[in-house]
Amino acid sequence: MKPMPRILIAALLSAATSTAFSQADDYLSETSEKFTRGITNVFTGLVEIPKNIAWISHETHPALGVPGGLLLGTLQTIGRTGIGVLDVILTPIPTRNLIDPPYVFYDFDKLTTYGGTTARTTPGTPAGNQPAPSQP
Numbered sequence: 234m235k236p237m238p239r240i241l242i243a244a245l246l247s248a249a250t251s252t253a254f255s256q257a258d259d260y261l262s263e264t265s266e267k268f269t270r271g272i273t274n275v276f277t278g279l280v281e282i283p284k285n286i287a288w289i290s291h292e293t294h295p296a297l298g299v300p301g302g303l304l305l306g307t308l309q310t311i312g313r314t315g316i317g318v319l320d321v322i323l324t325p326i327p328t329r330n331l332i333d334p335p336y337v338f339y340d341f342d343k344l345t346t347y348g349g350t351t352a353r354t355t356p357g358t359p360a361g362n363q364p365a366p367s368q369p
Contacts, residue, residue, distance in 0.1 A: 263327050270335055271320025278314035280337045281345065282306030288344060309345050313337060316347070 285306035290298025316332045332347055334340040 260327065264324050267320050267328075268324045270330070271317045271324065273336055274313050274317030274320065274332070276317075277337045278310045278317060281309035281313055284337060284341060285309055285344075288342065291342070312347055313345065 282303060283306070286298050286302030288298075289302040289305065293301070313332060319331070332345065334343060334345065337345070
C-alpha cells in the first residue's frame with residue numbers, strides 16, 4: 234500500500250473511534266445523571282410535604298395551608314418517590330425527565346409537575362435553568 238492511502242485510512246479510523254467514544258461519554262453522563270436523580274428523589278420525596286404546606290399557605294391562607302399542603306404534599310411525595318424508583322430501574326434507557334423541578338430542592342417555591350413537560354437537562358443543571366426554546 235502507498236503511504237497516502239494508509240494515512241487516509243488511519244485518519245478515518247481515528248475520526249470514527251473518537252465519535253464512538255464521544256457518544257459513549259454522552260450516554261454514560263445521561264444515565265449517571267438519571268440514576269443520581271432517581272436515588273435523590275427516592276430519599277428526598279418526603280420534603281414535598283413541607284414544601285406544599287408552605288406553597289399552599291403562601292398562595293391561599295395559612296389555615297388552609299396545613300391540611301391542604303399535607304394532602305397535596307403526600308400525593309406529591311408518592312409521585313416524586315415513584316418517579317425516582319422508575320428512574321433507578323430504567324437507568325440504562327435514556328428517557329426524558331418526567332418531573333419538574335427534577336429535584337425537590339430546586340425551585341422550592343414552584344409546584345411540582347409531572348408528565349415529561351421538561352426537556353432533557355444538561356447533567357448537573359436544573360430544568361428551570363434551561364434556555365427557552367426559540368419561537369418562529
